[in-house]
Amino acid sequence: MTPALQTYHARMKRALDHIDRHLDDQLNLEALSKVAAFSKFHFHRQFTATFGLSVHRYIQLNRMKRASFRLAYRDDQSVTQIAMDAGYDAPDAFARAFRQRFGQSPSSFRKSPDWEPWLAAFGPLINARNKLMQQIFNTSDVTIREVSPIRVAIMEHLGPPATIGTTIQRFIRWRKTVGLVPRNSETFNIFRCDPRATSPSDYRLDLCVGTERVFEAGNEGIMSSTIPGGRCAALRVVGNTDDLENAALYLYRDWLPQSGEEAREFPLYCQRITFFPEVPEHEAIADLFLPLR
Known part of the structure; x- marks a missing residue:
């Protein structure tokens, strides 16, 4: 990998790290392009070309993954709170999106998750993260x-x-x-x-x-x-x-x-x-x- 490509990947990884840290915040193209030190005009195209996902889709999948983990493993958090943290204004909108993606309602998933559709739905996110976030050991x-x-x-x-x-x-x-x-x-x-x-x-x-x-x-x-x-x-x-x-x-x-x-x-x-x-x-x-x- 050339030094220029290494620098490019490091800038993209900064954007991914920023998204991880700020899932509860308003994440817009302007802010993310500044974190990565790319032109706002080109950043969206560069991100999609690199990861195979739009910036919006990547953020959406990350929030939904966190929400599904909380549903499955954190029963002290209400579905309403999990929905709001995932960026939805109302539990009904979250429930529709969740069912469309995983074939289960949030309450059904919390009680008895069907993990195979879940894994399939997050395949694009896993592939995107592995492109730049796979650790290299020595x-x-x-x-x-x-x-x-x-x-x-x-x-x-x-x-x-x-x-x-x-x-x-x-x-x-x-x-x-x-x-x-x-x-x-x-x-x-x-x-x-x-x-x-x-x-x-x-x-x-x-x-x-x-x-x-x-x-x-x-x-x-x-x-x-x-x-x-x-x-x-x-x-x-x-x-x-x-x-x-x-x-x-x-x-x-x-x-x-x-x-x-x-x-x-x-x-x-x-x-x-x-x-x-x-x-x-x-x-x-x-x-x-x-x-x-």
């Missing part, structure tokens, strides 16, 4: 840490990756019930298999909360376990922490063969430090850990 980003054993309570997800959102809903509700919310209990995921090499029906992921309390499998299927201590290669991912595949590939495919290290018999796991939509998506943080011998 060896200096990886540190080797001595990690202490971590006692956790686990809720297992078993089934297609597209349905993880439903398990996350159950996990969040259970955490609230027992008082193990993120502000006082750490959050981990254990990646039991590679989605690219596993049939969807056999895909496994553990949703974990750090706690010394002991749980036996009951109605929610919660069980106590331990993430073992020891040496780990750690890689921090900032932004779009819904998809950690690129970071995992870097650790396994690039860093591990060059490091002289050997992986231990425990799966890759991560600690969720900050979460979208509590923070703007580009500020979400996850630390990825590869256990080493």
Whole structure:
């Protein structure tokens, strides 16, 4: 990539970061073109040519994604408040737009989300963000840490990756019930298999909360376990922490063969430090850990 192209991409990324930070504000072409240091006359065309989405459509999808996360995972927020935060003057207008895009009303989605249409609807947004916001890692980003054993309570997800959102809903509700919310209990995921090499029906992921309390499998299927201590290669991912595949590939495919290290018999796991939509998506943080011998 030439220096000129790098500068161009950096200016466009400034515009995306600004949108993430100011989803609740009036975002117009004039303000965004100034952030990116482009001509207002050309900015809209440049944005659409780069991302395959108009500026308006990109903002609209970002607001709708945040709204859908709040509906699914934040039951303390009313549909009316979520609609207003998404830029709609009335819940009815929000409900029509939501149903048109996802085939469900907001209240139906909150109760029982159908995640496959949701994923399909956000394909253009995911593609747009990946063009400039995909992280590129190097060896200096990886540190080797001595990690202490971590006692956790686990809720297992078993089934297609597209349905993880439903398990996350159950996990969040259970955490609230027992008082193990993120502000006082750490959050981990254990990646039991590679989605690219596993049939969807056999895909496994553990949703974990750090706690010394002991749980036996009951109605929610919660069980106590331990993430073992020891040496780990750690890689921090900032932004779009819904998809950690690129970071995992870097650790396994690039860093591990060059490091002289050997992986231990425990799966890759991560600690969720900050979460979208509590923070703007580009500020979400996850630390990825590869256990080493």
